[in-house]
Amino acid sequence: MANPVLVEVTRGNRVESRHRGAIAVFDANGRSVFSAGDVDEAIYPRSAVKAIQALPLIESGAADAFGYGERELALAQASHGGEPGHVALAAAMLKAAGLDQDALECGAQWPTHGASAAALRDAAAEPSALHNNCSGKHAGFLAVARHLGFPAKGYAKPDHPIQRLIRDALESLTGAAHDTDDCGIDGCSIPTYAVPLTALAIGFARFGSGQNLTPERAASARRIFDAAIAEPFYIAGTGRFCSQAITAMKGGALIKTGAEGVFCGAVPNAGLGIAMKCDDGATRAAETVIANLLLALVARDNATLRQWANPPLHNRRGMAIGEIRLVEGVLAGLGP
Amino acid sequence: MANPVLVEVTRGNRVESRHRGAIAVFDANGRSVFSAGDVDEAIYPRSAVKAIQALPLIESGAADAFGYGERELALAQASHGGEPGHVALAAAMLKAAGLDQDALECGAQWPTHGASAAALRDAAAEPSALHNNCSGKHAGFLAVARHLGFPAKGYAKPDHPIQRLIRDALESLTGAAHDTDDCGIDGCSIPTYAVPLTALAIGFARFGSGQNLTPERAASARRIFDAAIAEPFYIAGTGRFCSQAITAMKGGALIKTGAEGVFCGAVPNAGLGIAMKCDDGATRAAETVIANLLLALVARDNATLRQWANPPLHNRRGMAIGEIRLVEGVLAGLGP
Numbered sequence: 001m002a003n004p005v006l007v008e009v010t011r012g013n014r015v016e017s018r019h020r021g022a023i024a025v026f027d028a029n030g031r032s033v034f035s036a037g038d039v040d041e042a043i044y045p046r047s048a049v050k051a052i053q054a055l056p057l058i059e060s061g062a063a064d065a066f067g068y069g070e071r072e073l074a075l076a077q078a079s080h081g082g083e084p085g086h087v088a089l090a091a092a093m094l095k096a097a098g099l100d101q102d103a104l105e106c107g108a109q110w111p112t113h114g115a116s117a118a119a120l121r122d123a124a125a126e127p128s129a130l131h132n133n134c135s136g137k138h139a140g141f142l143a144v145a146r147h148l149g150f151p152a153k154g155y156a157k158p159d160h161p162i163q164r165l166i167r168d169a170l171e172s173l174t175g176a177a178h179d180t181d182d183c184g185i186d187g188c189s190i191p192t193y194a195v196p197l198t199a200l201a202i203g204f205a206r207f208g209s210g211q212n213l214t215p216e217r218a219a220s221a222r223r224i225f226d227a228a229i230a231e232p233f234y235i236a237g238t239g240r241f242c243s244q245a246i247t248a249m250k251g252g253a254l255i256k257t258g259a260e261g262v263f264c265g266a267v268p269n270a271g272l273g274i275a276m277k278c279d280d281g282a283t284r285a286a287e288t289v290i291a292n293l294l295l296a297l298v299a300r301d302n303a304t305l306r307q308w309a310n311p312p313l314h315n316r317r318g319m320a321i322g323e324i325r326l327v328e329g330v331l332a333g334l335g336p
Numbered sequence: 337m338a339n340p341v342l343v344e345v346t347r348g349n350r351v352e353s354r355h356r357g358a359i360a361v362f363d364a365n366g367r368s369v370f371s372a373g374d375v376d377e378a379i380y381p382r383s384a385v386k387a388i389q390a391l392p393l394i395e396s397g398a399a400d401a402f403g404y405g406e407r408e409l410a411l412a413q414a415s416h417g418g419e420p421g422h423v424a425l426a427a428a429m430l431k432a433a434g435l436d437q438d439a440l441e442c443g444a445q446w447p448t449h450g451a452s453a454a455a456l457r458d459a460a461a462e463p464s465a466l467h468n469n470c471s472g473k474h475a476g477f478l479a480v481a482r483h484l485g486f487p488a489k490g491y492a493k494p495d496h497p498i499q500r501l502i503r504d505a506l507e508s509l510t511g512a513a514h515d516t517d518d519c520g521i522d523g524c525s526i527p528t529y530a531v532p533l534t535a536l537a538i539g540f541a542r543f544g545s546g547q548n549l550t551p552e553r554a555a556s557a558r559r560i561f562d563a564a565i566a567e568p569f570y571i572a573g574t575g576r577f578c579s580q581a582i583t584a585m586k587g588g589a590l591i592k593t594g595a596e597g598v599f600c601g602a603v604p605n606a607g608l609g610i611a612m613k614c615d616d617g618a619t620r621a622a623e624t625v626i627a628n629l630l631l632a633l634v635a636r637d638n639a640t641l642r643q644w645a646n647p648p649l650h651n652r653r654g655m656a657i658g659e660i661r662l663v664e665g666v667l668a669g670l671g672p
Binding site for chain 2: 002009011012013014016017018019020042043044105106107108109118121122132181182183184185186187188189192194260261279280281282285315316317318319321322
């Protein structure tokens with residue numbers, strides 16, 4: 001069975017392109033509140049689980065030892081655009097841990113933020129690993145390694161103690177086995193484990209609400225959640241969906257994208273977790289689904305979310321030529 | 337019924353993303369040689385029909401009147417990268433017709449060719465309509481308008497005599513009605529008409545082979561075909577699939593991409609036409625399908641096509657993390 005069409009891209013009076021996928025909304029006890037498509041299929045969550053991957057940074061004591069505040073904890077769970085503010089903070093996080101960018105194993109990346117990439121080019125400079133969208137996450141990993149006395153070198157490999165701590169956190173939250181025989185290598189070189197959307201949704205329900213977690217872990221999760229809410233610029237950046245959606249929801253939810261059309265999210269007051277994957281990996285479709293989901297679950301009348309939920313499309317002369325829209329009825333049964 | 341999965345994107349041992357779509361390979365008499373998915377559904381061919389849209393440029397006598405050679409006829413059917421060579425030739429085409437870039441109604445676009453975009457930025461310059469990937473096509477339209485004494489202004493609108501000539505050519509080749517009530521506005525502001533993949537494949541079988549065309553039209557089509565084969569750089573540009581595939585096939589076929597995952601193509605010696613659309617609009621999938629199709633139909637052992645047919649994927653440190661591949665059996669029955 002094919003997953004349902006979730007999002008349509010129109011031109012004129014016709015649907016030009018279609019995006020299929022699966023959506024899971026679950027509570028912390030594993031009860032399904034909503035699902036569409038095959039939510040039991042294992043997917044790679046990629047960067048959408050960075051908030052959970054940041055738990056060892058709190059729980060090891062490294063964040064406190066190195067004086068990391070909300071900005072640093074936001075950047076540690078970010079896929080940032082490589083803007084100067086992101087780059088400077090990643091460098092400061094490394095410096096606080098007695099390291100520099102040479103310790104990063106994520107690889108160099110041109111900033112995805114256009115003006116920041118242009119500024120680098122204007123200066124005849126090359127991007128470094130600090131510009132990599134995952135540099136904050138990697139700085140957090142290195143801080144844990146330094147604080148616990150693990151070797152920094154090789155921290156991105158699946159068998160390094162840092163990656164084991166992260167895998168333990170992911171397994172504990174999601175309740176799903178994270179098997180090194182069923183993992184891929186992420187864009188930033190760390191392992192990404194294949195797990196079902198259901199497990200990811202349950203994991204984020206627990207992460208956001210603290211339910212079924214020890215008080216200590218619930219407090220750590222809450223600190224990571226609150227950091228994202230307080231500093232949304234450091235989660236993604238200027239003009240980006242994650243930053244704008246987190247701001248729009250005013251603390252009501254945390255959402256985070258991953259490459260290839262993935263999103264995870266937590267809606268603490270409702271005790272819910274969200275996980276979705278667009279079959280074809282399209283970000284435009286995944287953002288449309290999540291914006292509509294958040295309108296239904298959290299922020300019914302928010303103007304920013306409404307724009308992301310149904311964006312108009314324009315051509316090179318600014319003529320309105322179509323739109324991206326949720327397929328009617330896809331979220332039926334969820335919200336009013 | 338959902339269209340079949342044509343292309344898989346893998347990471348580790350697992351398929352991470354999937355692309356569905358439809359493929360039609362027909363002869364000039366409307367006989368199906370191969371099809372996958374719903375080939376009767378109407379789609380917008382976008383830039384994939386530029387070769388047919390160039391017929392009035394020859395048939396009006398404008399190309400000869402303004403001294404256009406193979407380079408100009410290639411650029412008139414191109415989606416080019418905005419490289420200096422493309423921009424200079426588009427400007428020269430306009431100048432020969434007594435016009436300049438102010439006559440273009442395609443809108444400005446940053447070059448898709450990275451180094452050319454960077455060079456513009458370095459010069460603190462803005463892109464113009466000459467950098468628009470369709471500037472050669474629009475220059476050709478304007479040349480026809482000048483030669484036939486039509487007003488240049490408004491040439492992109494559906495009811496302008498130039499667009500009527502183009503629509504007549506498309507209808508005649510494909511045998512499908514091109515209805516202004518079932519058309520969208522393209523990125524470059526001209527109409528794009530919704531027609532079935534079958535009709536597009538038949539149209540390109542006729543275009544490439546000359547079958548079922550008048551001798552005059554067959555000769556015009558051959559001249560456009562030969563121009564693309566002779567000057568593939570002017571069809572797309574440095575590093576681009578269309579240019580590399582046309583070069584690799586050594587005259588055996590013409591293929592051309594359109595936005596949102598569309599391709600059309602002609603294989604004259606076999607008397608065949610090709611049309612495909614990836615449901616979700618993904619270029620990576622459409623290129624993979626076409627490369628495999630060309631390996632089966634035209635150039636069985638070509639190394640360049642083999643690279644495009646099954647590209648490896650690397651992360652930001654250059655580690656091999658997966659591949660893009662055709663789903664096994666998708667082209668079964670076509671070729672050996």
